[in-house]
Amino acid sequence: MTEPSTLVVLPVLTERNRHFWQGGAQGHLTFLRCQTCGYYLHPPIPVCPVDQSKDLKPEAVSGRATLASYSVNHHPWLPGFELPYVVALVEIPEQPALRLTTNLVNCPLDEIEIGMALRVVFRHFEDPGGDVWLPLFEPDGDRP
Amino acid sequence: MTTRDGLAEKHCAVSGIGQSDVGRRLGRDPLELTLDACYAAVADAGLTPADIDGLSTYPGGMAVPKGFTGASAYETLDAMRLEVNWFDSGVETSGQLGSVMKACMAIGAGMADHVLCFRSVWEGSAQGAGGRASLGPGGGQGGTIYAGDFQQWMLPFGSAGAPIWVALFAQAHMQRYGTTPEQLAQIALNARRNAGLNPKAIYRDPMTLEDYFNSRMITTPLRLFDCDVPCDGATAFVVSRRALAEDLAKPPVYIEAMGAALHDRPSWDQLRDLTRTVGADAAAQMWSRTTLTPADVDIAEIYDGFSYLTMLWLEALGLCGTGESGPFVEGGTRIALEGSLPLNTAGGQLSAGRLHGYGFFHEACVQLRGEGGARQVASRPKVAAVAAGGGNTCGCFLLSTES
Numbered sequence A: 001m002t003e004p005s006t007l008v009v010l011p012v013l014t015e016r017n018r019h020f021w022q023g024g025a026q027g028h029l030t031f032l033r034c035q036t037c038g039y040y041l042h043p044p045i046p047v048c049p050v051d052q053s054k055d056l057k058p059e060a061v062s063g064r065a066t067l068a069s070y071s072v073n074h075h076p077w078l079p080g081f082e083l084p085y086v087v088a089l090v091e092i093p094e095q096p097a098l099r100l101t102t103n104l105v106n107c108p109l110d111e112i113e114i115g116m117a118l119r120v121v122f123r124h125f126e127d128p129g130g131d132v133w134l135p136l137f138e139p140d141g142d143r144p
Numbered sequence B: 001m002t003t004r005d006g007l008a009e010k011h012c013a014v015s016g017i018g019q020s021d022v023g024r025r026l027g028r029d030p031l032e033l034t035l036d037a038c039y040a041a042v043a044d045a046g047l048t049p050a051d052i053d054g055l056s057t058y059p060g061g062m063a064v065p066k067g068f069t070g071a072s073a074y075e076t077l078d079a080m081r082l083e084v085n086w087f088d089s090g091v092e093t094s095g096q097l098g099s100v101m102k103a104c105m106a107i108g109a110g111m112a113d114h115v116l117c118f119r120s121v122w123e124g125s126a127q128g129a130g131g132r133a134s135l136g137p138g139g140g141q142g143g144t145i146y147a148g149d150f151q152q153w154m155l156p157f158g159s160a161g162a163p164i165w166v167a168l169f170a171q172a173h174m175q176r177y178g179t180t181p182e183q184l185a186q187i188a189l190n191a192r193r194n195a196g197l198n199p200k201a202i203y204r205d206p207m208t209l210e211d212y213f214n215s216r217m218i219t220t221p222l223r224l225f226d227c228d229v230p231c232d233g234a235t236a237f238v239v240s241r242r243a244l245a246e247d248l249a250k251p252p253v254y255i256e257a258m259g260a261a262l263h264d265r266p267s268w269d270q271l272r273d274l275t276r277t278v279g280a281d282a283a284a285q286m287w288s289r290t291t292l293t294p295a296d297v298d299i300a301e302i303y304d305g306f307s308y309l310t311m312l313w314l315e316a317l318g319l320c321g322t323g324e325s326g327p328f329v330e331g332g333t334r335i336a337l338e339g340s341l342p343l344n345t346a347g348g349q350l351s352a353g354r355l356h357g358y359g360f361f362h363e364a365c366v367q368l369r370g371e372g373g374a375r376q377v378a379s380r381p382k383v384a385a386v387a388a389g390g391g392n393t394c395g396c397f398l399l400s401t402e403s
C-alpha cells in the first residue's frame, strides 16, 4: 500500500528508531536486538537492560502477532483518521510482553477476537524527512 | 522494613484542607483559584502564611498542555510571600499525590514543619477556549504532523491519549475476567448518586443505567460517562508535623501509610500484565508500612479519570480480589454511601470534576472529620484508602483518624 503523505501523523525519524519505521521497505518488522543475550529492546535504547551490552543490531522478526487487546475508537481525536478505527495492542511472539500499539486492519468489527492470530502489513508514507512504513496488523488467514 | 519511627508519614498529619470554587468553566484567573484553595487550607489549620515553611505541588510550571496547571510553585510562593525551608514540584512522580508524599518526606527529613500542597486546574476553561491540547496535536487541515519521543509509538496509529490506552486495558480485563459493561457502569452511577449530595459537584442530575448506555461511545468499551469531566478548580492541604498538628484548629487526619512503588515498566503498552496496574506495586508498599489491612478500610476515594481505573485500583489495593472488581461493584449497593465500602463519596472526577487526584484526598479528609454534610457516611469512617493516577503514574495513601 502506498499513501500520499497528507493529513497523517508520522514519527520523527532518528538514528535510534529508523530501523523500526523503515523496516517495512524490505517487508520486515524489525526490532533492535542484543547480540550478546538475544533480548529485543523496544522502544529502542542504546544499552541492553539485561546485560548492559552495547552490541545491538536491528533484526527482522516473523511479523506474526496475536491480538492482546483492542478498542474500536469512535472519537475524532486527530485529523485524518476515518472513524471508527481499531487501535490494537499486539503481542509479538518472539519475546514475552513485547508488544506494539498499532491498528487492526482488514478485519470486520464483529470478527475481532482477543487472542486471534495476526500478521504485519505495512502502510507506506512518502515523506521528505525519510519514508515511513507503519506496521499495521491484519488477520492471519494461514493460522487458526 | 525500617522501624515505625523511620517512616516519614508517621511524623505527618493533615492539619488543614481547602478548596476553591469548582466549575465546568469558571473563567477565573487560575492563580486566584489556587490562592483561594491555599489560603483556605492554611486558615482551616488555624495557621497563617507565616507558619508555612514548605510547599509542594503537582505538576508545577509546564508550558503544555493548556489548563493542566493553574499555578507554578514559584508563582504561588511569591503570591503568598511564603518563606520556605523546602519546596518542590514535578510531573514525573507517583501520581498527582506524589507531591503529597514528597511533603511527608520533607517533614520526615526535618526539612519543614508545615508543608502547603496544592493542585490547580483550569482545563474546563482552557478546552472551552479551543480544544483539549492534552490529546496530541491540535486540528489543522492537510500536511503531516510529526510525533517524537513516547508519542511516536502511539499517535501514528490514532492512539491519541489516555482514553484509548485505558480502553485497551479495560477490554483485556473484560476478556480475561468476564467483567461486564453493566458492572463498569456502576462506577459512573455511584459517582453521580454521590455528586447529587455534593453542592460543588459539576453534574448532579440523577443518572440511570439507561442514560449511561445511551451516552456516546468514545472508544470501546468506554463511553462518554466513563470519562471524567474537565473543570476549573484548586485543592490544597497543609501537611504538618504530627506533634504540631495536634495543637491546631481541627482534629488531625493522620497519614498512616503511603505507597509510591513502580516495579513494572513505566509504559502504557509494555506492561508485564495488561490487566494489572502499577498501582498494585504502590499499594503493596503502602500495606507494608502499616499494621492495618484492607479489612480496616471504611471508605475508598479512588481515581476515576476513567471508570475502569477505579476498578483496577480496587483490586490493586486488595479491597477485592484480583479480577473480581466487576462482581464487587455489581448492582452498586456495596460501594454506595450506605454500603460496606462507600466509594468516591463526593462524586469522583466523573461527576464532581477533574480536580486531578487531589479531590479524592480532600474528600477523604472531609469524611474522616465528619464534615461531609448530606453526603457524610453515617457510620463515621475512621480509615480511608486514597489512590490517584493510572497507567504508569500511581500512588496511594491510607489516612486515619487515629495515630
Ligand SMILES: [Zn+2]
Residues within 6 Å of the ligand: A034, A035, A036, A037, A038, A039, A048, A049, A050, A051, A052, A053
Ligand atoms: Zn543483552
